Amino acid sequence: MSSKLCVCEAIRDEVKGFSPYTAGKSIDEVKQAYGLDTIIKLASNENPLGTSPRVQDAIKLYADYAFRYGQVGTPNLISAIAQHFHIHEDSIVTGNGSDEVIDMLIRVKATPGKSNIVAFDPCFSMYQVLSNLCAVEFRQAQLKTDFTFDWDALLNLVDDNTSIVFITTPDNPSGYAPPVEEILSLHSKLPESCLLVVDEAYMDFAEDLETYSMLPRLAEYENICVLRTFSKCFGLAGLRLGFGAMHPNLAEYLRRIRAPFSVNVLAEQAGIAVLSDTPFIEETLRVTREGREYLTNELRALDFTVYPSLANFIMVEAPVDGSYLNEELLKRGLIIRPLVKGYNLPKHLRITIGTAHENQVLISALKEILNAE
Numbered sequence: 501m502s503s504k505l506c507v508c509e510a511i512r513d514e515v516k517g518f519s520p521y522t523a524g525k526s527i528d529e530v531k532q533a534y535g536l537d538t539i540i541k542l543a544s545n546e547n548p549l550g551t552s553p554r555v556q557d558a559i560k561l562y563a564d565y566a567f568r569y570g571q572v573g574t575p576n577l578i579s580a581i582a583q584h585f586h587i588h589e590d591s592i593v594t595g596n597g598s599d600e601v602i603d604m605l606i607r608v609k610a611t612p613g614k615s616n617i618v619a620f621d622p623c624f625s626m627y628q629v630l631s632n633l634c635a636v637e638f639r640q641a642q643l644k645t646d647f648t649f650d651w652d653a654l655l656n657l658v659d660d661n662t663s664i665v666f667i668t669t670p671d672n673p674s675g676y677a678p679p680v681e682e683i684l685s686l687h688s689k690l691p692e693s694c695l696l697v698v699d700e701a702y703m704d705f706a707e708d709l710e711t712y713s714m715l716p717r718l719a720e721y722e723n724i725c726v727l728r729t730f731s732k733c734f735g736l737a738g739l740r741l742g743f744g745a746m747h748p749n750l751a752e753y754l755r756r757i758r759a760p761f762s763v764n765v766l767a768e769q770a771g772i773a774v775l776s777d778t779p780f781i782e783e784t785l786r787v788t789r790e791g792r793e794y795l796t797n798e799l800r801a802l803d804f805t806v807y808p809s810l811a812n813f814i815m816v817e818a819p820v821d822g823s824y825l826n827e828e829l830l831k832r833g834l835i836i837r838p839l840v841k842g843y844n845l846p847k848h849l850r851i852t853i854g855t856a857h858e859n860q861v862l863i864s865a866l867k868e869i870l871n872a873e
């Protein structure tokens with residue numbers, strides 16, 4: 501029995517023709533392509549202040565430990581997270597970015613070829629990327645035209661084989677956040693076997709956590725999981741660190757299947773250090789909230805449609821063609837995020853809130869581009 505397929509053709513069906521995650525353009529890419537020295541990147545929702553000084557000290561201090569394996573399950577980091585967020589250690593699972601936790605949840609909860617996963621459209625594309633990889637059907641309910649959540653449309657897609665429903669709040673790419681009561685009302689209508697994953701990657705930036713965050717109420721519910729990341733407010737995107745908080749029994753299954761050292765020793769120490777750096781966190785929130793208001797006002801004055809956002813980015817529709825505008829900004833060394841790829845929104849752009857200076861440079865560039873029209 502000879503197979504005619506060569507090694508690179510004999511590949512799992514789900515992997516052939518697989519669409520990867522598309523990230524924002526990198527600084528080096530734009531430097532090279534446009535022959536520029538200085539770049540302002542407002543594309544990937546990173547922290548405008550850079551890396552916390554305490555994190556930099558911790559990384560230097562622990563550089564000597566790079567040859568050691570870390571402790572399985574990052575127990576020291578888990579106690580720091582438990583203290584900071586007032587949640588139970590048993591409920592926390594850390595990951596190499598919250599992307600890894602999303603991947604673990606899907607592999608633990610969903611059966612290939614049988615289960616389905618439900619989310620809104622558009623949504624953070626990793627839910628779909630990782631569902632596809634697992635051969636799990638991914639169903640999407642259209643958001644309303646103002647990017648608020650159509651709960652009925654979402655519920656219509658849920659059946660007894662729905663293993664996970666993903667909600668992002670504040671949402672990416674719009675920045676919209678529903679009151680947590682609405683999410684609880686959705687939860688009450690889901691089958692008991694279905695896990696509701698509430699991805700709070702940007703919740704740190706919302707001012708009124710009482711109204712919007714599920715995390716403080718988590719212990720009351722068995723089938724809700726909240727995701728948080730260190731990539732955004734905490735400024736550790738490049739080190740890869742996130743966590744999920746969930747019922748201890750579910751957490752136990754994730755711990756069983758996880759790759760043992762996926763959170764590396766420097767990421768663990770960096771996570772502990774940044775949680776202790778209250779001045780850095782407070783300054784991040786201040787700069788982000790002030791910048792969000794500044795950009796919203798200035799962009800509206802330039803005839804952009806600006807969607808209200810509780811996150812560290814804003815989604816806009818430009819008064820001129822979005823891809824033209826994006827190209828003109830790239831020529832001037834400014835990277836923002838067009839939403840064609842991954843989100844299928846050709847007219848919309850997502851702009852990360854930068855420092856006051858970066859935001860001003862963006863507005864001046866936009867004025868120049870729009871006047872030259």
Ligand SMILES: *Cc1c(COP(=O)(O)O)cnc(C)c1O
Pocket residue numbers: 545596597598599600624668672699701728729730731732737740741742
């Ligand atoms: C950025 C982001 C994440 C976090 O990803 P990491 O893997 O932790 O860097 C998760 N969910 C959403 C919606 C995001 O935008």
